[in-house]
Amino acid sequence: MTEPGFSGRLIVVSNRLPVSLKKEPDGKWTSKMSSGGLVAALSGLKSNFIWVGWIGAEIEEDDREEVTRILRDNHNCIPVFLSEKVANDHYNGFSNGVLWPLFHYLPGDVDYDDDIWNSYVEANTIFSQVVADILEPDDLVWVHDYHMMLMPEILKQKCPDARIGFFLHIPFPSSEIFRVLPCRKEILMGMLNCCLIGFHTYDYARHFLKACTRIIGAETVPNGVYFKDKFVQVGVFPVGIDPDKFFETLQTPKVQSRIKELSKSFEGMKVVIGIDRLDYIKGLPQKLQAIEKLFQNYPEWKGKFVLIQVAVPSRQDVDEYQKLKKEVEELVGRINGLYGSLGYSPIHYLFQSVDSDELTALYNISDAALISSIRDGMNLVAQEYIVSQTDKKGVLILSEFTGASQSLSGAVMINPWNTEEVAESINTALTMSKEEREEKHQMLLNYVTKHTASHWGLGFVRELYKASHQAEKIFSIPKLDIDQVVEVYKKSKRRLLAFAYDGTLIPYSNLPTLCRPTQELVDCFDVLSNDPKTDIYILSGRDKKTLSEWFCGLNIGLSAEYGCFFKEPQSDDWEQVVPSMDLSWKETIRPLFKYFTLRTPGSFFEEKEMLFTWHYRNADPIFGSIQARELHLHLDNLPLDVIVGNKTLGVRSYNINPTTSMRRVIQDSIPEGLDFILLIGDTHIHPSELPQFEGKVYTISVGKKNSKDSFYLSDPSEVMELVTKLEKISSEEVQLK
Numbered sequence: 001m002t003e004p005g006f007s008g009r010l011i012v013v014s015n016r017l018p019v020s021l022k023k024e025p026d027g028k029w030t031s032k033m034s035s036g037g038l039v040a041a042l043s044g045l046k047s048n049f050i051w052v053g054w055i056g057a058e059i060e061e062d063d064r065e066e067v068t069r070i071l072r073d074n075h076n077c078i079p080v081f082l083s084e085k086v087a088n089d090h091y092n093g094f095s096n097g098v099l100w101p102l103f104h105y106l107p108g109d110v111d112y113d114d115d116i117w118n119s120y121v122e123a124n125t126i127f128s129q130v131v132a133d134i135l136e137p138d139d140l141v142w143v144h145d146y147h148m149m150l151m152p153e154i155l156k157q158k159c160p161d162a163r164i165g166f167f168l169h170i171p172f173p174s175s176e177i178f179r180v181l182p183c184r185k186e187i188l189m190g191m192l193n194c195c196l197i198g199f200h201t202y203d204y205a206r207h208f209l210k211a212c213t214r215i216i217g218a219e220t221v222p223n224g225v226y227f228k229d230k231f232v233q234v235g236v237f238p239v240g241i242d243p244d245k246f247f248e249t250l251q252t253p254k255v256q257s258r259i260k261e262l263s264k265s266f267e268g269m270k271v272v273i274g275i276d277r278l279d280y281i282k283g284l285p286q287k288l289q290a291i292e293k294l295f296q297n298y299p300e301w302k303g304k305f306v307l308i309q310v311a312v313p314s315r316q317d318v319d320e321y322q323k324l325k326k327e328v329e330e331l332v333g334r335i336n337g338l339y340g341s342l343g344y345s346p347i348h349y350l351f352q353s354v355d356s357d358e359l360t361a362l363y364n365i366s367d368a369a370l371i372s373s374i375r376d377g378m379n380l381v382a383q384e385y386i387v388s389q390t391d392k393k394g395v396l397i398l399s400e401f402t403g404a405s406q407s408l409s410g411a412v413m414i415n416p417w418n419t420e421e422v423a424e425s426i427n428t429a430l431t432m433s434k435e436e437r438e439e440k441h442q443m444l445l446n447y448v449t450k451h452t453a454s455h456w457g458l459g460f461v462r463e464l465y466k467a468s469h470q471a472e473k474i475f476s477i478p479k480l481d482i483d484q485v486v487e488v489y490k491k492s493k494r495r496l497l498a499f500a501y502d503g504t505l506i507p508y509s510n511l512p513t514l515c516r517p518t519q520e521l522v523d524c525f526d527v528l529s530n531d532p533k534t535d536i537y538i539l540s541g542r543d544k545k546t547l548s549e550w551f552c553g554l555n556i557g558l559s560a561e562y563g564c565f566f567k568e569p570q571s572d573d574w575e576q577v578v579p580s581m582d583l584s585w586k587e588t589i590r591p592l593f594k595y596f597t598l599r600t601p602g603s604f605f606e607e608k609e610m611l612f613t614w615h616y617r618n619a620d621p622i623f624g625s626i627q628a629r630e631l632h633l634h635l636d637n638l639p640l641d642v643i644v645g646n647k648t649l650g651v652r653s654y655n656i657n658p659t660t661s662m663r664r665v666i667q668d669s670i671p672e673g674l675d676f677i678l679l680i681g682d683t684h685i686h687p688s689e690l691p692q693f694e695g696k697v698y699t700i701s702v703g704k705k706n707s708k709d710s711f712y713l714s715d716p717s718e719v720m721e722l723v724t725k726l727e728k729i730s731s732e733e734v735q736l737k
């Protein structure tokens with residue numbers, strides 16, 4: 001394999017298996033491996049790989065065993081069997097009727113309903129089960145494309161240790177388009193259960209990261225997403241082709257003779273080639289309109305120019321594709337009628353697929369290739385055209401809306417919507433000097449022969465292997481074993497429990513006033529605080545009034561405004577921790593906070609006695625973060641403490657910090673007999689700061705993050721699980737007395 005240490009198998013999952021399968025009249029099955037881009041990409045991997053996918057048709061129950069055997073023994077493939085309804089709704093319905101148009105920026109063509117969504121979920125679940133059944137501990141799973149976006153999450157639920165990578169072959173649209181999707185959260189969460197997510201271009205990766213921030217509020221960095229307890233790496237891997245295949249095909253006598261034949265037929269003409277699936281993303285109407293414009297603007301091309309347009313039949317059972325076929329045929333007929341003559345047709349239109357020999361010969365004899373996609377994940381035709389050029393050094397005219405345009409800078413770039421410009425570019429390409437053509441071609445050839453399909457496949461798997469290890473290392477603190485803590489609690493003689501509040505005992509909310517403690521929490525704390533062996537503290541940034549109101553009557557210690565005020569468990573009186581405090585900064589800083597609040601829609605400013613907090617949870621997540629960074633810069637050089645919270649930025653008098661109160665309790669004088677300390681949340685003391693403490697200390701962060709804590713719990717619901725179990729012990733102890 002590609003990385004030392006990787007001894008497992010690579011399980012590749014794609015909607016379609018790269019095998020065509022046929023039942024012969026004598027009842028025997030025949031099968032043939034196809035030579036698509038993915039097959040070429042994976043052939044470079046030395047690892048042992050298995051391919052999981054759908055065979056493209058419903059297979060009768062009685063034939064399934066035999067089909068499975070043939071695919072496994074002859075092709076290393078494992079079939080996924082889907083009923084006709086699920087397959088149709090999954091592939092034609094949701095994948096090609098919803099995701100395909102939306103991801104190619106055509107939201108008007110989306111045809112969503114719950115039924116097809118359910119089939120999409122079902123198909124992804126069936127695929128996941130097939131993988132789960134064969135998965136072994138050292139395996140890597142590589143999931144491909146928009147048909148399978150939920151699979152990583154479903155597979156992870158079945159096999160929590162699975163190491164999964166995902167690659168999207170089509171564009172990931174701007175979050176403004178993506179958010180139209182009713183199931184947008186499910187799709188993002190589905191993908192985020194991976195170690196590595198790959199896209200063809202930086203733009204697609206950037207759009208994905210933005211969607212994660214805006215739609216699920218995830219924290220992102222340019223190379224990944226922090227999601228739940230993990231870091232999901234996001235990378236750019238532009239796919240390539242297998243140039244050797246084209247070089248070899250070009251040398252065959254059959255292709256050489258076809259090249260001669262075609263060159264003779266089009267002698268004296270300039271030939272432009274178009275090879276596209278008949279798909280609305282390929283911009284065929286735009287291409288034909290530009291040809292018409294070419295004849296209008298440059299009538300001298302009449303009789304000397306042909307476009308050979310191969311339109312490969314595709315998805316003919318989807319309405320939009322049938323409409324497109326009609327539109328394209330009408331345009332071809334009109335242009336040939338207007339600019340052709342007896343014996344001359346400017347457009348040679350073939351609604352059929354062509355084999356690789358014919359394709360290579362067509363590429364070779366053409367003076368230019370015209371690719372006018374209005375959106376296209378990559379577009380491999382562009383690369384295939386380049387490697388099939390020999391003497392002509394034909395020019396590549398390439399839409400700037402293809403992924404390929406980001407790496408093929410030697411092409412003549414076009415905006416397919418600008419008909420005049422495209423016509424102009426065709427003329428430029430066909431009249432370009434030999435030197436310029438050679439220079440551009442060499443530049444393109446250098447790129448395509450270096451960034452091949454196998455380079456892509458190897459690069460992704462290598463990165464996936466690394467990412468699967470880094471994901472584990474990044475957060476190295478272990479999860480708290482709640483039951484083990486409960487056992488230690490049970491045996492301890494005197495305990496101290498201290499909790500942060502927001503994000504620890506209660507989840508963060510859009511409105512801080514809504515984060516009242518639940519009755520369950522108050523009841524648990526009531527029992528715990530009446531256990532003479534247990535002392536409880538809450539350390540919060542909240543003000544005195546709010547905390548007193550929420551926890552009135554409970555025998556617990558409270559610290560307000562991040563340590564500025566303190567109330568002992570048995571007392572009702574608040575004490576100012578640092579008695580004489582200069583608060584003159586408030587007058588200077590208040591206008592700054594007001595300024596940022598006014599200029600950041602959705603944010604608000606909270607003024608407490610000793611503390612200012614600016615909340616931007618409800619602001620646009622990206623703008624909010626930019627504004628927070630800006631505000632932080634303004635506060636940086638002042639003799640004040642800046643508190644960076646979860647979607648909040650606070651400032652308070654220097655010299656006070658959240659642990660000030662706790663230090664009084666456990667650092668200055670450890671209460672006598674204390675043998676159990678549990679500190680949960682962000683605002684506590686590190687164990688190394690405790691003076692000679694013999695007992696057991698647990699410092700716990702909520703949410704897995706890089707911290708000095710000894711353990712973590714995932715969220716407030718897990719904190720509550722722990723609190724409830726401790727309450728049960730205390731309750732039993734108090735009753736026994």
Ligand SMILES: O=P(O)(O)OC[C@H]1O[C@H](O[C@H]2O[C@H](CO)[C@@H](O)[C@H](O)[C@H]2O)[C@H](O)[C@@H](O)[C@@H]1O
Pocket residue numbers: 036037169170239277314315376377378379380
């Ligand atoms: O066969 P379909 O289900 O109709 O799928 C359409 C094509 O999907 C794939 O194309 C996409 O991936 C290419 C390689 O990454 C990329 O160049 C292109 O822009 C994408 O649309 C697949 O590679 C094709 O074979 C399918 O025909």
Ligand SMILES: O=c1ccn([C@@H]2O[C@H](COP(=O)(O)OP(=O)(O)O)[C@@H](O)[C@H]2O)c(=O)[nH]1
Pocket residue numbers: 037275277310312352353354355359378379380381382384
């Ligand atoms: O009759 C044909 C003509 C072309 N192709 C191949 O189809 C692929 C098209 O890939 P591209 O990325 O350009 O667009 P897609 O069809 O995947 O959207 C290329 O490898 C072509 O060689 C094909 O299979 N049959």
